[in-house]
Amino acid sequence: MAEIVLDKVTKRYADGALAVSDVNIEIADGEFVILVGPSGCGKSTTLNMIAGLEDITGGELRIGGVRMNEKAPKDRDIAMVFQSYALYPHMTVRENMAFPLRLAKVDNATVTRKVEEAAAILDLKAHLDRKPANLSGGQRQRVAMGRAIVRSPKAFLMDEPLSNLDAKLRGQMRTSVSRLQKQLGTTTVYVTHDQTEAMTLGDRVVVLRGGLVQQIGAPQFLYDHPANLFVAGFIGAPAMNFLPATLENGSLSTPLGTVALTDRVRRAAEAADAPREVIMGVRPEHFEDASLVDAAALDRGASFDAQVEVLESMGAEKFAYFSVEGGEAHASDLADLAADAGSAGVPDTGSQVVTRLSAASAVAEGQPAKFWFDTDKVQLFDPASGANLTYSAD
Amino acid sequence: MAVITTGKRVRWTIIDVIVVVYALVPVLWTLSLSFKSKATIGDGSFIPQEWSVQSYVDIFQTNDFLLALVNSIGISLIATAIAVVLGTMAAYAIARLDFPGKTALVGFSLLVAMFPQVSLVSPLFSIERSLSLFDTWPGLILPYITFALPLAIYTLSAFFREIPWELEKAAKMDGATPAQAFRRVIAPLAAPGVFTTAILVFIFCWNDFLFAISLTATTRSRTVPAALQFFTGASQFEDPTGQICAAAVVITIPIVLFVLFFQRRIVAGLTSGAVKG
Ligand SMILES: Nc1ncnc2c1ncn2[C@@H]1O[C@H](COP(=O)(O)OP(=O)(O)OP(=O)(O)O)[C@@H](O)[C@H]1O
Ligand SMILES: [Mg+2]
Numbered sequence: 001m002a003e004i005v006l007d008k009v010t011k012r013y014a015d016g017a018l019a020v021s022d023v024n025i026e027i028a029d030g031e032f033v034i035l036v037g038p039s040g041c042g043k044s045t046t047l048n049m050i051a052g053l054e055d056i057t058g059g060e061l062r063i064g065g066v067r068m069n070e071k072a073p074k075d076r077d078i079a080m081v082f083q084s085y086a087l088y089p090h091m092t093v094r095e096n097m098a099f100p101l102r103l104a105k106v107d108n109a110t111v112t113r114k115v116e117e118a119a120a121i122l123d124l125k126a127h128l129d130r131k132p133a134n135l136s137g138g139q140r141q142r143v144a145m146g147r148a149i150v151r152s153p154k155a156f157l158m159d160e161p162l163s164n165l166d167a168k169l170r171g172q173m174r175t176s177v178s179r180l181q182k183q184l185g186t187t188t189v190y191v192t193h194d195q196t197e198a199m200t201l202g203d204r205v206v207v208l209r210g211g212l213v214q215q216i217g218a219p220q221f222l223y224d225h226p227a228n229l230f231v232a233g234f235i236g237a238p239a240m241n242f243l244p245a246t247l248e249n250g251s252l253s254t255p256l257g258t259v260a261l262t263d264r265v266r267r268a269a270e271a272a273d274a275p276r277e278v279i280m281g282v283r284p285e286h287f288e289d290a291s292l293v294d295a296a297a298l299d300r301g302a303s304f305d306a307q308v309e310v311l312e313s314m315g316a317e318k319f320a321y322f323s324v325e326g327g328e329a330h331a332s333d334l335a336d337l338a339a340d341a342g343s344a345g346v347p348d349t350g351s352q353v354v355t356r357l358s359a360a361s362a363v364a365e366g367q368p369a370k371f372w373f374d375t376d377k378v379q380l381f382d383p384a385s386g387a388n389l390t391y392s393a394d
Numbered sequence: 395m396a397v398i399t400t401g402k403r404v405r406w407t408i409i410d411v412i413v414v415v416y417a418l419v420p421v422l423w424t425l426s427l428s429f430k431s432k433a434t435i436g437d438g439s440f441i442p443q444e445w446s447v448q449s450y451v452d453i454f455q456t457n458d459f460l461l462a463l464v465n466s467i468g469i470s471l472i473a474t475a476i477a478v479v480l481g482t483m484a485a486y487a488i489a490r491l492d493f494p495g496k497t498a499l500v501g502f503s504l505l506v507a508m509f510p511q512v513s514l515v516s517p518l519f520s521i522e523r524s525l526s527l528f529d530t531w532p533g534l535i536l537p538y539i540t541f542a543l544p545l546a547i548y549t550l551s552a553f554f555r556e557i558p559w560e561l562e563k564a565a566k567m568d569g570a571t572p573a574q575a576f577r578r579v580i581a582p583l584a585a586p587g588v589f590t591t592a593i594l595v596f597i598f599c600w601n602d603f604l605f606a607i608s609l610t611a612t613t614r615s616r617t618v619p620a621a622l623q624f625f626t627g628a629s630q631f632e633d634p635t636g637q638i639c640a641a642a643v644v645i646t647i648p649i650v651l652f653v654l655f656f657q658r659r660i661v662a663g664l665t666s667g668a669v670k671g
Contacts, residue, residue: 053563073566086564090582099578100568147568 002064002154003029004050004187010058011045011211019045020211022059030185032178034219036198036234037208038340043191046208047157050189052076063154074103079148081158085140087132087147093119094128097146104151118146121180138169145180155187163193170194174201195237199223207231209336225393229333229386232281232379238319238354239337242329245280245380252378254280255326255351259302262376265390269380272389279329281379284319287355289363290370303372306353311365318357320369327351333386421646428639435636449636450644453625459641461613462621467648469531469617470599473538478592480539481546482584488547489554500547507544515608522609529611537605542595549594553587589656596652600645618645 004027011020020042027033035043048054050061052073061068068076079100087096094115101111119125122142132140141161148156161177162170178201181188192198198205199219207214207222207230215227219235226232232240245254250266252259261269269278290303310321328351355371363369380389427435431446453459487493488500518537519528527533557580565575606620613621622641625634 051567053566072571074569074571078567080564080567082560082564084558084560086558086560088561088564088579099565103569103574147564151569 002187003027003031004155004189005062006046006050006059007062008059009046009049009056009061011042011049011054012057018211020049020208023208023211023213025206025213025216027187027189030187031204032181032188032190032202034198034202034205035189035191035208036193036205037214038234038336039193041208042211043208044159045211047080047159047189047191050155051078051080051157077154079151079153079156081144081148081156081161083160083163085132085144085164087140087143089132092129092131093124093135093143093146096132096143097150100147100151106151114150115146118150121149121183122146122176137165138173141165141173145177149180149184149186152184153186155189156181158188158190160191160193162197177201195235198235205235207234209234209333225391226379226388227391228388229279229281229331229381230336232381232388233334233337234340236283238284238356239341240281240283240379241351241353242334242381243280243282243324243351243353244327244329244383245278247274247276247278247380252278252280252380255324256304256353256373257302259375259378261378262300264376265378265380268390268392272382272387272391274380274389275382275384277383278389279331279334279381279383281381282373283377284354284356286374286377287353287357288372288374289357289361290372292358292361293372297374298372300376301372301374303370305368305370307368308363308365311363313359315359317359318361318363320355320357320361320363320371322353322355324351324353329383331381331383331386424639424642427635428643430636432633432636435633449640453637453641453644458613458621458624459618459644462616462618463645465531465613465615466600466617466619466645469534469538469615470596472531473535473542473599474592474596476535477539477542477546477595478588481543481550481591481595482588484543484547485550485554488551489557490559503544503547506540507548511541511604515604518605519608528609529615531615533609534602534605534615534617537609538599538602542598545598546591546595549591550584550587553584553590556587557583593653593656597649600649 004025006023006025009020009023010018012018023046025033035046037043045054049056050063052068052071052075056069063076063078088099091099097115097118098111101114106114115128116125119128122145124139124142124146127135127139127143132143135143141164144161158177162173165173174197177190181201190197190201192201202219204216205219205222206216209230215222215231217225222231222235226235229242233242243255245252247269250261252261290298293301306322306324308320308322310319312319312321355373357363378390381387382389423440426440426442428449429445429447430437430442431444431448434442434444437443484499484503488496514537522528522533527536561579561583562575565579566572570578601619602617603619606617607623610616610620616624618641622638625638625641
């Protein structure tokens with residue numbers, strides 16, 4: 001057990017590609033930290049540097065207070081779970097799990113006991129003498145976990161360990177990973193692409209973009225207080241809505257109409273010396289069907305009319321989609337997000353807005369409806385730098 | 395799945411039989427000839443009228459055949475061993491590492507494989523004479539290695555490319571030194587490829603006639619394919635067909651044994667299950 005510190009860690013590959021630059025992360029003993037970010041942002045590279053599978057170009061990596069830069073993977077006492085599981089095909093499940101212990105020259109009785117213990121935790125007892133080729137995806141995943149936990153390492157590193165499983169199994173495994181980590185209390189660094197995993201698993205989330213750390217914090221904090229456009233757009237599904245807006249003496253003119261700023265938003269914007277042209281961000285759940293909002297609340301927010309284009313009824317809630325005139329918000333952060341979502345190059349048709357309404361809402365597809373949104377929850381971003389102008393740490 | 399109709403099955407059976415017969419008739423004919431007695435050897439019947447093992451007895455009565463057999467086994471085994479070891483290292487590097495001149499190396503070995511061997515016979519003959527390699531074991535082992543290496547490198551690098559290298563990383567994370575990772579994880583997975591290559595190279599060396607006939611002069615280094623040419627009957631006027639056939643059967647046996655012995659290790663799909671799959 002140990003804390004892991006990345007101190008100004010940088011990675012430049014032999015071909016000159018700067019994969020990770022100047023990353024500072026302090027991971028406390030027993031903490032569960034998630035690395036998220038779009039494809040190619042340097043998550044695996046960061047993990048591999050902690051593991052010792054990639055050299056560190058600059059900066060220092062300390063585990064348990066000791067500099068690790070020059071240590072071989074085997075001397076770091078860290079276990080890793082790979083996306084592909086990387087099970088040894090010529091060994092049985094038992095031999096796979098025993099492999100790290102055999103290398104550590106542990107005596108036979110202890111090996112047997114530890115493997116049996118791990119198999120019991122992971123519900124693999126019935127499969128110990130089978131070969132990986134004969135196991136299902138979920139079972140292989142558990143063997144990979146088992147191989148990591150048998151030798152009680154200082155830390156676990158996991159690189160998208162659940163991404164090869166189907167949705168249902170992934171859900172199950174997610175809870176068992178979480179339970180296992182709490183039970184063992186081992187420091188864990190976990191790379192994922194998955195929103196749900198990022199939000200639910202970790203104590204803290206690190207958002208990376210192009211090798212740079214964007215923000216580090218508890219999942220809920222990142223959701224409520226994103227430091228910039230990129231984090232705001234990356235965390236949360238469906239994503240936050242972004243609309244171009246203009247600040248004019250205390251009010252905000254937006255494609256959804258002109259809204260009066262609440263005190264909180266105005267003060268924050270003034271403190272941040274906001275430019276005239278900004279980007280307004282509103283989370284889908286901060287919209288509501290205006291007919292379901294009581295009169296007092298109606299006054300606190302802003303109402304507008306729109307034509308519902310698509311309505312998705314999820315049972316417990318409804319998602320209504322509509323587009324608004326008045327152009328699209330532009331910023332490099334948003335372009336990156338669109339590229340990651342695979343929607344780059346989609347023709348510019350104004351802005352799509354997603355709203356999350358109560359199930360009781362009577363809005364219908366193709367029909368006009370009156371919407372309301374909570375203006376106090378609005379976040380403003382600087383289009384040039386992407387910075388959140390309404391950011392506050394509380 | 396396509397439905398296999400009776401007509402289709404019959405057609406396939408016929409084709410299969412034709413292919414098998416086409417391949418096996420010469421072999422069986424040789425076998426048949428080797429078991430015929432001297433008197434009936436020219437009778438043209440497929441099944442010997444008069445069974446006899448005299449031809450086999452004959453070939454083992456002279457020293458020539460035994461010596462040739464020893465030469466064949468020794469030269470082929472040594473050449474195979476060296477070619478496979480060198481080929482393994484080269485293929486590992488080609489599959490695994492990025493080094494300057496990699497494409498050149500691959501291209502060059504392809505060039506060696508394509509080079510017409512016949513055109514090398516006379517130069518090699520002169521070179522080996524002046525280096526006193528002519529009619530020695532190394533005199534055959536060296537060209538065999540040269541021409542077996544491209545074969546070995548190609549087969550092996552195809553196998554090596556199939557190994558999921560994440561396993562090596564996993565082994566390192568599990569606490570293995572690079573040597574342990576190679577020995578306990580990579581080597582067992584590469585073994586089928588190495589055995590397959592060994593078989594191919596061995597067969598190549600074992601069957602060679604061109605170099606064997608041109609670079610040897612005496613029983614000191616003459617291998618079986620060449621020695622067969624020098625077979626004569628007990629007297630000058632005797633027809634050695636029976637003995638030649640018997641010898642041909644005998645030299646096929648090591649190949650069959652070699653393949654049977656290693657076949658068990660060539661388990662296709664050994665690496666399945668390592669990764670997601
Ligand atoms: N061996 C390498 N040589 C050169 N560049 C590399 C190498 N491996 C990765 N990179 C580059 O480094 C960057 C980060 O790669 P990395 O694999 O860490 O991304 P990632 O965040 O794990 O992405 P993904 O979500 O797709 O797995 C990428 O731009 C990639 O092209
Ligand atoms: Mg990755």
